[in-house]
Amino acid sequence: MTDGNKIPQYKKLYEILRKHILSGTYSEGSLLPSENELCAVHGLTRPTVRQALDALVRDGFIQKKQGKGSIVRKPPQDIGILSISGTASAIGRGYLKTQILQKPSIQPWPQPFTFDLSEIELVSGCIYMERLRFVDDQPVFYDINRIPNINLPRFSSRSFENKSLFEILRNQYQIEIKGGEQKLKAIKASRQISSLLNIPEGEPVLYIERKLYTNREELNIYSTIYFNSEKHSIYGNF
Amino acid sequence: MTDGNKIPQYKKLYEILRKHILSGTYSEGSLLPSENELCAVHGLTRPTVRQALDALVRDGFIQKKQGKGSIVRKPPQDIGILSISGTASAIGRGYLKTQILQKPSIQPWPQPFTFDLSEIELVSGCIYMERLRFVDDQPVFYDINRIPNINLPRFSSRSFENKSLFEILRNQYQIEIKGGEQKLKAIKASRQISSLLNIPEGEPVLYIERKLYTNREELNIYSTIYFNSEKHSIYGNF
């Protein structure tokens, strides 16, 4: 029996504070309530509150200063796909549109593959899909996603239009992203990439290979991203 | 009075485990001692042990599985400059050589500047230096560093050959990196960059602008990096 909707307290607090920051309740440069205040207001203890604040720091929403407080930072203007940081899919600020180029279909894994695959991943084949993503109606990045075809009934028949891939994985299959690793390069746009991103052939693009860990054993999500960094940067905190 | 050398317990444990992983005491794929074991062995409580393990996860040394344990991961082969993650300067694995192109000198800030500068930073001017960094005797990246000239006596007369900039800041000035933000783009190598990195003009390179926060108020370190990603990738965890 899956418990269904047990959300940890620190994640609830994270979401509350995140929304208040994005909505402007706590404005840029101002101080968040102190940790002790947050404890009192939400009926939590300090380690729990600090866990939520640590996540906000990782995602770049606040900056802590010992002896002073937690300073609210301006949410980044650029595309924050470096993080994905466990707690929230911190992609941009919502004005990201998605076009499905290739609906999910079962395919064999490419050989060789960037990351080492386990035996079970390899023999299961992968669910393959391609998306093109827009900011202000201009194509900004193109991504290829591969998920091992392990215990994901009816996945390839789902509609993904205007829905987040991660949202479907979370809501329909209780799959959560727990972390990941990635490699970045700068490469020249091939003919295919340049036409997709609407740039001249040979222009530099960011190329990202990533592996995302989930809460399911042996289920990793593999993505390849081609990012047109002419007008937008990729943004991250650490 | 500065306390001098008070290192938190969780950092000590982090360093111990990190060394054991890198030296092969805990081999790739094996399990770390359980959290309770580490508590007993080092005389710590679980939150403290978990703080150390969380840092190891962030830096990509282990991967945790609920109900199973902490699995040791292979340290990345590529250049890990995405993280710098507070606890350790996780640059590569040590075979990085450094050549100083421009010794530290006092300069005004460029106008405009990528990041917003505070009034005090702006009027203080900056300490400027350029470095070229090599892997296997091939130039891999070129970086420009700017530090506000605030209370850093004799900084520009120090020798930096084969020393880490961050090491000097930590040892001589008690300045620690607490976090940061960065923007990435793919750009074409200019004539200057291409000759420094020994690649044809116009080849794609990774361009990184970053701001590093320190434990000193109003003292941020600003870096610009040009990275030749032909043979090496930039690597990161999240």
Place this chain on the structure above:
DNA sequence: GAGTGGTCTAGACCACGCA
């Protein structure tokens, strides 16, 4: 069922920033 990591409580003392 036993052991693991995930979450949480209820306290404590310290270092830092500011008035």
Place this chain on the structure above:
DNA sequence: GCGTGGTCTAGACCACTCT
């Protein structure tokens, strides 16, 4: 001196994995 965040203790219960 006071409030802030930084570190730490000593417990507790739960969810997950393996046998």
